[in-house]
Amino acid sequence: MGLSLKGLSKTYFNPQNNQSMEVLQTLDLEVETGSFVSLIGPSGCGKSTICNLVAGIEVPDTGDILLNGEAIQGTLGNVGYMPQKDLLLPWRTLLENVLLGCEILHKDKRQAHIEAKEWLNQFGLSPFSEHYPHQLSGGMRQRGALLRTILFGKKTLLLDEPFGALDALTRQEMQRWLLSIWNRTRHTVLLITHDVDEAILLSDKVVVLSQRPARLIHEFNIPFSHPRDPDELLLSSVALDIKRQLLYLLIH
Numbered sequence: 001m002g003l004s005l006k007g008l009s010k011t012y013f014n015p016q017n018n019q020s021m022e023v024l025q026t027l028d029l030e031v032e033t034g035s036f037v038s039l040i041g042p043s044g045c046g047k048s049t050i051c052n053l054v055a056g057i058e059v060p061d062t063g064d065i066l067l068n069g070e071a072i073q074g075t076l077g078n079v080g081y082m083p084q085k086d087l088l089l090p091w092r093t094l095l096e097n098v099l100l101g102c103e104i105l106h107k108d109k110r111q112a113h114i115e116a117k118e119w120l121n122q123f124g125l126s127p128f129s130e131h132y133p134h135q136l137s138g139g140m141r142q143r144g145a146l147l148r149t150i151l152f153g154k155k156t157l158l159l160d161e162p163f164g165a166l167d168a169l170t171r172q173e174m175q176r177w178l179l180s181i182w183n184r185t186r187h188t189v190l191l192i193t194h195d196v197d198e199a200i201l202l203s204d205k206v207v208v209l210s211q212r213p214a215r216l217i218h219e220f221n222i223p224f225s226h227p228r229d230p231d232e233l234l235l236s237s238v239a240l241d242i243k244r245q246l247l248y249l250l251i252h
């Protein structure tokens, strides 16, 4: 059970130059319920396309996307999705932004407010709930966008480079923080990243993709139980060995 991609293919056609571009070629991928899987691969290989397909924004040419055994391709609203360029709406406060999903789903307003305030507290964002996005730091905005995704209320999350735009130190903080949040919620997560340490630290499985059209090159099982100690884990010989292999695959 969980999320299964079976034989997914996707080609985009560009009417301007009459050319088609094959982005995915019979891709298979399994994300077991409650597990954390990272996808890592060259820029432009098709990672965001995979997320768009799972989220139902795009439709595959061939193949199936199963969520707990049920085909979901082409249908919206099955998973929480934090797209690569996630922007909080500038005219809404942080609280109003994180309540967006609840509004779309027509959830009870008062209950949604109570829930959102509890989560803002857990995310360390309570003092900023009435701030507008331009009054927040980059890390806070990303936490807000992630909270909005979680409050959409789905057990499965797609996170497309959630920390890609942050400086190295903030990114490290955010990874550790996401790890502790995930320990509590145990969502089923598909994370896209370019950061090898991030993938190893957070994941149960790291999947390496080829250049476009994206094919699965290798899957690494990350053999550490949860909860994890980030410093101990990343400096362990097992993690360093996986990192070496991952970097080799990405560079060659």
Ligand SMILES: Nc1ncnc2c1ncn2[C@@H]1O[C@H](COP(=O)(O)OP(=O)(O)OP(=O)(O)O)[C@@H](O)[C@H]1O
Pocket (backbone or CB within 6 Å): 012, 013, 021, 023, 042, 043, 044, 045, 046, 047, 048, 049, 050, 084, 212
């Ligand atoms: N809607 C679309 N129409 C046409 N081409 C598209 C569309 N979406 C993506 N592409 C093309 O598909 C290819 C893969 O794009 P995608 O965004 O999936 O890559 P990515 O692996 O997420 O890259 P990055 O690591 O830079 O985010 C790119 O060449 C892109 O131009």
Ligand SMILES: [Mg+2]
Pocket (backbone or CB within 6 Å): 047, 048, 049, 084, 160
């Ligand atoms: Mg992308």
